[in-house]
């Protein structure tokens with residue numbers, strides 16, 4: 001057997017040749033991108049056009065990509081300009097501690113880093129990937145690539161860089177509870193906020209989670225049969241061993257959900273976001289997964305047999321429905337479970 005490349009905990013390789021588009025898929029419509037400026041706590045602000053950046057000596061970076069939704073791609077080659085070099089041109093002032101990156105996008109997407117984290121050739125302003133100018137959907141003409149962080153710290157359609165004395169939390173960090181450190185080796189995925197207790201109590205009584213927006217929900221081991229959660233945003237929820245027969249998760253966001261050993265028979269996941277969800281040992285007989293996004297999802301354990309606890313493979317039958325296109329996005333051992341079902 002070939003040696004297995006080392007992945008951070010809880011990550012698995014994306015299927016060969018597959019690279020999901022995550023988050024925004026296109027820059028702001030209407031006015032065009034006009035290059036990048038560096039402002040804030042600098043000696044003199046400056047603006048660079050694409051051509052000016054392209055004429056600078058191009059640096060090359062081969063790095064591993066780790067998405068918070070649990071897929072990784074190893075050794076992806078980018079080229080562009082080191083942030084360090086541009087910061088030397090503008091002159092960073094002594095009070096600057098943080099650096100904020102702003103996108104040319106509809107919702108003015110942003111993210112931030114400590115200045116210390118951004119330097120030492122950690123942050124590349126990338127113009128190309130694998131020798132080809134960056135696709136628009138990948139953040140072209142210009143995106144950042146930040147090595148050693150989950151990929152949400154790498155901003156697409158970079159338009160402004162601002163040096164700050166206090167941190168300014170980015171879009172995902174503010175609205176989706178993503179961890180501000182984002183170190184994949186320490187699994188800094190989400191901040192541990194607990195859901196609003198009053199809202200949770202009301203919803204548990206009625207089992208109505210439609211349109212709810214609750215991060216890090218812990219409903220492990222509960223009887224939630226028939227739960228209604230269409231279009232709920234329930235990132236990083238813990239449903240291990242829960243009874244969820246006939247639950248409706250149509251259009252819901254269950255990214256990174258823990259569904260190990262849950263009873264999901266006849267549950268509906270139509271068009272749900274199931275990226276990074278873990279179904280090991282779950283009962284998926286009669287479940288409807290059509291239209292669901294399954295990048296980074298797990299159906300069989302990658303843990304060695306002697307370290308496994310409960311059932312390690314999802315239970316599938318002929319009534320389990322899923323789309324062929326979702327199969328292609330799964331790592332081969334995971335796709336095999338869906339395709340061939342499970343011997344019981």
Ligand SMILES: Nc1nc2c(c(=O)[nH]1)N[C@H]1C(S)=C(S)[C@@H](COP(=O)(O)O)O[C@H]1N2
Pocket residue numbers: 019020021022023024067068103105109110137138139151152153154155156157172
């Ligand atoms: N402008 C912008 N940049 C962004 C995002 C976004 O929604 N908008 N999503 C982030 C996330 S969560 C990831 S995983 C990567 C995805 O990059 P890709 O679409 O090239 O895979 O972009 C990051 N940068």
Ligand SMILES: [Mo]
Pocket residue numbers: 022067068069151152
């Ligand atoms: Mo991500």
